[in-house]
Amino acid sequence: MRELTIHKNDADQRLDRFLLKAVPLLPASLAQKYIRLKRIKVNGARAERDYRLREGDRLQLYLNDEFFEAPSEENVYLTIANPKLHILYEDENILLLDKPAGLVVHADEGEKVNTLVNHLLAYLYQKHEWKPREENAFTPALCNRIDRNTGGIVIAAKNAEALRILNEKIRERELSKFYLCICLGCPEPPKGRIECFLRKDSKTNTVRVYHHPVPDGRSAVTLYETLETRDRLSLVEVELLTGRTHQIRASFADMGHPLLGDGKYGVGSVNRRCGETQQALYSYRLRFDFPTDAGILNYLRGREFIADEVPFRRKYFG
Numbered sequence: 001m002r003e004l005t006i007h008k009n010d011a012d013q014r015l016d017r018f019l020l021k022a023v024p025l026l027p028a029s030l031a032q033k034y035i036r037l038k039r040i041k042v043n044g045a046r047a048e049r050d051y052r053l054r055e056g057d058r059l060q061l062y063l064n065d066e067f068f069e070a071p072s073e074e075n076v077y078l079t080i081a082n083p084k085l086h087i088l089y090e091d092e093n094i095l096l097l098d099k100p101a102g103l104v105v106h107a108d109e110g111e112k113v114n115t116l117v118n119h120l121l122a123y124l125y126q127k128h129e130w131k132p133r134e135e136n137a138f139t140p141a142l143c144n145r146i147d148r149n150t151g152g153i154v155i156a157a158k159n160a161e162a163l164r165i166l167n168e169k170i171r172e173r174e175l176s177k178f179y180l181c182i183c184l185g186c187p188e189p190p191k192g193r194i195e196c197f198l199r200k201d202s203k204t205n206t207v208r209v210y211h212h213p214v215p216d217g218r219s220a221v222t223l224y225e226t227l228e229t230r231d232r233l234s235l236v237e238v239e240l241l242t243g244r245t246h247q248i249r250a251s252f253a254d255m256g257h258p259l260l261g262d263g264k265y266g267v268g269s270v271n272r273r274c275g276e277t278q279q280a281l282y283s284y285r286l287r288f289d290f291p292t293d294a295g296i297l298n299y300l301r302g303r304e305f306i307a308d309e310v311p312f313r314r315k316y317f318g
Helices: 015-022 028-036 116-126 160-169 246-254 268-274 297-298 311-317
Strands: 002-005 040-042 057-059 087-092 094-099 151-157 174-182 189-200 207-208 218-230 233-240 282-287 304-306
Touching: 002 151, 002 282, 015 028, 015 040, 015 151, 094 116, 151 160, 151 297, 174 246, 174 311, 189 246, 207 246, 218 246, 233 246, 282 311
Parallel strands: 151 282
Antiparallel strands: 002 057, 040 057, 087 094, 094 151, 174 233, 174 282, 189 207, 189 218, 218 233, 282 304
16 A cells, blocks of 8 residues: 655645546556545545545555556656756746747657756756655646747746646636747738638648638637838737647748748748748747736736847847
8 A cells, every 4th residue: 555645736636637647557447446446545535536635635545566666767857967947037936938949848759858848847856946756746847838949938837736827827818928030021011910720730740821711720810010121031029819830930921921941831042041940930028917816826917028139130130
């Protein structure tokens, strides 16, 4: 028998969902069965699978040792001696990280160690703000994603409550995200709204733009304003009202103004002439609108954060 004590970051989760994270080698179907058979108890008594865990609860797990073997994947954040993070803002609940273009957010086939999330975990581990051995299931996490070759602001949650709130606020569109980009030519009109439908092609990892509903297509809404035009290039501020894969890149290419440096939707000859291998796109401004209650994050309501520098803006527009 093993016993787990529920800590603050574990509280308010359903029993069955907590087990999937705390004992990842235990199949979900078997977890449900063991709950029914009282081989998994809460405070020494039978509990329903949808029981909401409370801080201080004690779980008794009458399971075979095989379910508690260490996961096969290495804790790679331990190998990062000097985590590299550009921190725009940090408090007891969140961090705002300025990710450079070229750095992958999560591990993929090409990179397993040098990722933004691993540097985040190494940073919090070394500061003793995150103690994995004292956590049953929670791991600090990123709340939004940015493509490898796009730079900009990424939100990280230090605790489970902050993560829950931020995920909800992002889902309800209570945060405003603004990007800067450089596109070819000058958009007409110089300020406007793009509404379309995007359908993803998983084989090519691209999206196709449609101007009418299509099967598997997702609506995309983008606001833009041209700030400056120079040498047949335009600096444009973009606000995302939806967050679809490659939304800005595909929408601007469809409009006839692909982004400078874009290898998927751009113009190769122009990219080569300018020596650009990464799309000129940066998530440079973030505002916490929060029209509804944000719990422990209410203090962020109305606050806005701006990246210190957008490299391609300085290069092309001074």
